[in-house]
Amino acid sequence: MLVRIWDRWVWTGILALGLLLSAATAQAQCWGDEAKAKGYANPSILASGQEVADHLGEAGLVILDARSSDRYAAGHIPGAVNLPMADITRTINGVPGMLAPLQDVERALAARGITRNSRLVIYDDSSADQATRVFWALDFLGHSQVGVLQGGFGLWQREGRPISRDASPSTPAGYAAAPDPAKIADLAWMKAHLDNRAVVLLDSRSPEEFDGEVPGRDVKRPGHIPGAVNVDWVRNLTTAEPRQIKGGADLARIYRRAGATPDKEIIVYCRTGVRASHTYFVLRLLGYPKVRLYDGSFVEWSADPSLPVAR
Structure with a gap:
């Protein structure tokens, strides 16, 4: 009788441990x-x-x-x-x-x-x-x-997490990309959609760069692409260090007030695409379905004398 009770306790304990491990694994995933x-x-x-x-x-x-x-x-x-x-x-x-x-x-x-x-x-x-x-x-x-x-x-x-100074080994693999043209805008695309009302051009630079007061390195003609709206990328971040991405409600309010709403196709740009990539990420985080990054950004646009620049 004692053996049966012991066996029952053992199996009950094993089952409980298994359930706990499964729950922890599911949570970690x-x-x-x-x-x-x-x-x-x-x-x-x-x-x-x-x-x-x-x-x-x-x-x-x-x-x-x-x-x-x-x-x-x-x-x-x-x-x-x-x-x-x-x-x-x-x-x-x-x-x-x-x-x-x-x-x-x-x-x-x-x-x-x-x-x-x-x-x-x-x-x-x-x-x-x-x-x-x-x-x-x-x-x-x-x-x-x-x-x-x-x-x-x-x-x-x-947060006191572990840090390493050892280079991490990696085994070379094979990578075959499947590019999505809906995620990028080149100069030809920008020219073709400049006057499209369903498209919002979102400039992620500082207000001074947007207004042309500060040209920025490699910018030939200061200002911005005509029709663009300006939301400085740093507004995506908290002010305290280390800076973090703001909460969803705050970010949604910032972009909605700028007219960059989820029903529009949003094209983000900055000087060379780095700051604009942060805005791209934030809009993807907010669930915007149609966002492109203009890879050449304003350095490319401003270098073409045939293209308009607004101030």
Whole structure:
């Protein structure tokens, strides 16, 4: 009789432990849980430090450090591989910072062990404009499982999480992109849609650059693209360091007041596309269905004397 009772206790304990482990595993698999609580319509693309910590070492997960190689060497998230923004951008026709040719980007991703099935989380120091530039590139390339770390490495450090200075090994893989032309605008597209009322041109630069008071490096003619509205990208962020992306309600209010509503097609640009990529990410986070990034941005536009510039 005692043996039966003992056996029953043992099996009950094993079953309870199994249920607890299953529940913990299921919880760990829910990317974007913390972002969902902040009112974002597309929370799975914004990862928290705890979510990343829960998944470190998991098969298929690749953490991408978008900072410079020097910053990476000084300390990074354990297991992260370094993919500086410069490794996937080029100067093309005199325009700096444009997305590199497709084969070059595929080669850079494959060298870091990334495949189309990898889940990617990207970070930089805190403001995330470098991370979002890499995010946009991957989104354009058709990579479905990609997100950005809220607060970047700065918040990761403040939360007391582990740091490594060892370069993370990666096994070269094969990467075949499936570019989505609906995520990008080139100069020809911009010219063709300049007067389209269903399109909102959203300038992510500072008000001084938008008004032409400060031209910005490599800008030939200061000002902005006619018809554009200005929302400085820094308005997406909290003011306290390490800076984080604001909550969904605050962001939705900012863009709605600027006339950039989800029913329109939004084209974001800045000087070279870096700051605009942050706005691109935020609009995707808010669930906007039609957002493009003008890759050449205002450096390219202002260099063509045949195109209008407003001040």
